[in-house]
Amino acid sequence: MIESVKQGKFLVVTIPDDWKHYTIEGIFKDYWKVPKKMIHEWRMGKAVTVNDQKIPWTSLLKPGDRLAVPVFEDTDDLVAATDLQISILYEDEHLLIVNKPPGMDTHPNSAGQADTLMNGVAHYLLSTEQPTMAKHIHRLDKDTSGAVLFAKNRLSGVMLDKMLEERKIHRTYLAIVHGLLSKAKGTINEKIGRDRHHPTRRRVSPTGQTAITHFRVLERDPKKKLTIVKCSLESGRTHQIRVHFSHIGHPLAGDVLYGGKAVFPRQALHAYKISFIHPVTEEPIECIAPFLDSVPIFPDFPLP
Known part of the structure; x- marks a missing residue:
C-alpha cells in the first residue's frame, strides 16, 4: 500500500522503500506513466515539492520523503447537477x-x-x-x-x-439468455463492427474490432428455457455480450434489439462486480453491485 493523503489541492505521497531509485520525473513518467502534457503543466506550475521544498526533478527520492503534487484542482462543471439518489x-x-x-x-x-x-x-x-x-x-x-x-x-x-x-x-456480468446452453463454460471470440442497416445496432463482422467474451453457466431453467451465465470480457466493445450471445443463437432475454423475446422489461444484463x-x-479494490430493479429479473441467489 502506498501511503498518501489529500492536503488542499495537493496529493501528498510518502515515498516507499521500493521507490528509492526514482527521481521526481521518474515517478511521473515511468512509474505513474502520466501524459507528457500533464507533466509539463506540473513542471511549469512549479508547485511540486518534496518535504515542502522545491528541488530539481532529477533528484533521487528517499524512503519517507513526502512528495506533494497538485492533482485536486477545481474544474468547471461539465454537466448539470440532478438529485437522482444514486x-x-x-x-x-x-x-x-x-x-x-x-x-x-x-x-x-x-x-x-x-x-x-x-x-x-x-x-x-x-x-x-x-x-x-x-x-x-x-x-x-x-x-x-x-x-x-x-x-x-x-x-x-x-x-x-x-x-x-x-x-x-476486471468487470464481471450476469446475463440471462434464451435457450439451454449445452456447454458449462466457453469463450466467444468474434470481431464486432457496426451494422450498416441500423444506426445503433452492432454485429459480428470479420472487419470489426477484436472482441472476446468468456462465460460460465450458473443455472439452467428447463421450464422457461433460460440459462443464467457469468461473463467476463477481454475487451469492451459496444453491446459486446448482447451481440456475442445473439450470434451463437442465445440472445439475452428481454433484448429485442438482438432477437430476444420481451419476457423482461429490459435486457437481462447486470455488471455485478468490478475489481x-x-x-x-x-x-486491491472489489465491489459487488446489488440488483436495483423494481421488478426483479434475476433469481434470488448469492452473487458468485
Missing part, C-alpha cells in the same frame, strides 16, 4: 464506483439531458462539497445495470484510462 458502492479521494440502475444513460447524449448517471454524480459531489470533476472510465448501456467507475481527479483519470486499456480493470488494483494507493 447508490455509491465505493469512494475515496481519487475514484467513485456507482451502481447504475436500469433505464438510465451513463452520460448525456444530447444538450440539456439531465437525468443520466453523470448528472447524479455531479449532484452527489456538489452536495458533499467536493470538486465536481467526474469522468466515467467506462460506460454501460441504458438498460444494463451495475457498477460504473468514475475518476475524481485528472491523475486518477489518466491512470484508470491506461489500466482499462491494458485490461487491468482492480487502486492506481494511487495500490490497494
